[in-house]
Amino acid sequence: MATVIEAMQGDITALDLDAIVNAANSTLLGGGGVDGAIHRAAGPGLLEDCEKLRGCPTGEARITRGHRLKARHVIHAVGPVWRGGAHGEDELLAGCYRASFALAARHRVRSIAFPAISTGVYRFPRDRACRIAVIETRRFTADSLALAHVVFCCFDGETLGLYRAELER
Numbered sequence: 001m002a003t004v005i006e007a008m009q010g011d012i013t014a015l016d017l018d019a020i021v022n023a024a025n026s027t028l029l030g031g032g033g034v035d036g037a038i039h040r041a042a043g044p045g046l047l048e049d050c051e052k053l054r055g056c057p058t059g060e061a062r063i064t065r066g067h068r069l070k071a072r073h074v075i076h077a078v079g080p081v082w083r084g085g086a087h088g089e090d091e092l093l094a095g096c097y098r099a100s101f102a103l104a105a106r107h108r109v110r111s112i113a114f115p116a117i118s119t120g121v122y123r124f125p126r127d128r129a130c131r132i133a134v135i136e137t138r139r140f141t142a143d144s145l146a147l148a149h150v151v152f153c154c155f156d157g158e159t160l161g162l163y164r165a166e167l168e169r
């Protein structure tokens with residue numbers, strides 16, 4: 001069956017899916033935004049798991065358990081800081097989605113939610129980031145039957161509107 005790909009507005013930490021993706025930084029040791037929210041909701045065990053990973057380069061991802069979250073796994077993806085667009089930002093952001101899907105497949109994840117990686121503190125233009133997220137998701141799900149459900153979990157209504165429009169194209 002085809003993968004269901006949808007956008008919703010809400011708090012990603014509350015979702016009851018196999019995996020949620022974190023918009024982390026390369027230390028993997030927590031921060032603000034969705035990263036802070038995920039660590040607060042998951043509890044201190046998440047930081048302990050993250051410490052063992054010894055960081056993650058930009059454009060890649062790592063996986064841990066979900067601890068107190070409903071989600072069984074957290075995939076920590078490190079998005080690029082926006083520096084005008086000529087520093088490989090698009091490819092690095094696409095890399096986050098590809099790496100997250102690769103980990104999801106390896107861990108038999110059937111349902112996964114993404115935040116709008118890099119579009120907060122890291123200032124990546126939201127429409128451009130949304131396009132990349134949808135392109136990479138369609139690319140992966142076209143070749144894979146493993147994922148049943150992909151959710152783009154948007155914190156604000158404007159981001160939700162961008163995803164809905166992109167998914168209708």
Ligand code: AR6
Pocket residue numbers: 010011012013023024025030031032033034035036037079115116117118119120121122123124153154155156159
């Ligand atoms: N659920 C879903 N989306 C959320 C939530 C939430 N609970 N909270 C925020 N967002 P950001 P970045 C949205 O800044 O740009 C951290 O300090 C937010 O509105 O969290 O990749 C890390 O440690 C925005 O649309 O991540 C890094 O240092 C999106 O999530 C740095 O920020 C991403 O915003 C990463 O910056």
